[in-house]
Amino acid sequence: MSVRPPTLREKRRYLLARVDPAGTNPDPKDLYYAVYEGVVSLFGDMSAAAMQPSVIAVEGEYAILRCRRGAEPGFAIALSTITTCRDIPVALRILAVSGTIESLRERIATQGPVPKNEVTATSYQFDAAPVEVVQWYGHKVDVLEKGFKNTRRLFLTTEDLEIIHATTISDGL
């Protein structure tokens, strides 16, 4: 099938979204299923067909999504109802809408990757329980509870964390 001339092609809009929490890096296919489920559950099959949602690429923390021109507001609402991607809790924060993918890629380049701090101390604790740092960017720290079961991801700040020194342990080394 020959390619249509530009005047006969459907006009599309591209959305740039940041995937939270940092470091999730979802598979584009999984993200597509999550987006499609979000659109269909909110607006139904008819609107989803008219909207033509799609995931173009996932580049690090950012995802480029596509929809038909004029459907961006509805698509953005549907994106704000996405809470999981393959059972992993995520949130999509829409940063920009554009007519070209290239301009969104430029935007990603100007924003750059989410700046990460280096983990300096070996052990931290929160609320008197040891935790493992998984992401640290600026004041924000994501940690995992240490334990055999019920380990969950906690979202904290640097002020919430305490460094475990030998002197702070009751039977310190």
Add this chain to the structure above:
Amino acid sequence: MKITDACVYPYPAGDSSVRRLALEAHTCGFDSIVAADTPATCINGIDVIPGIFLTGISAREVQARVKKSKGTGTVVCVSAGDNGFNRAVAGTTGVHVLRDVSCADKKAFDHVAAKIAADNTTAVDIDLFPLIFGRGHFRQKAIHRYLDLMVLHRRFEFPLTISSSTRSVLGLRTVREITGLCSLFGMDETDVEKALAGVSQVTAFEDTAVKVIQ
């Protein structure tokens, strides 16, 4: 006018500390948050307002709890129940917000309760949790309740508040996203702005409730 999220549950009820919630709320465009079981504080320019969330108790017990919390600067929120309960709570001085209308019975919040809420400046909360996390019947029911609520709001003009009721930073939404979600049940940008300022409206009313007439 402060843009406020009327309900968040920080750690230990949720997985995010109150500092982190405040940081994220700041990036989402909020000026303050109402947090459960948290002392009043200011973090990174975000006012953290302590909130009391009362669920499953009688109207008399609500009055007793309101008396205890009087003058402490807390926002008292009560979950909606049956029709009689909602009328009693909406007319109780010191109750700031009537919550969970989306979970209540269809006729639980009627025109009489709406009039009482408007006279007493008691806000009715629009909880975004069922819209964001709900699917199917749960979300449809919430949208239907909010559509009905907006009809009563336009007629009686009682205050509204908007809350995310989130236990995680991932459940917070930006003001623009909230505007989009609220457009599902007919709220425009002005309505959303007013509703986001609803907490400051009901708490300011309490401060100026007694007027000296000479």
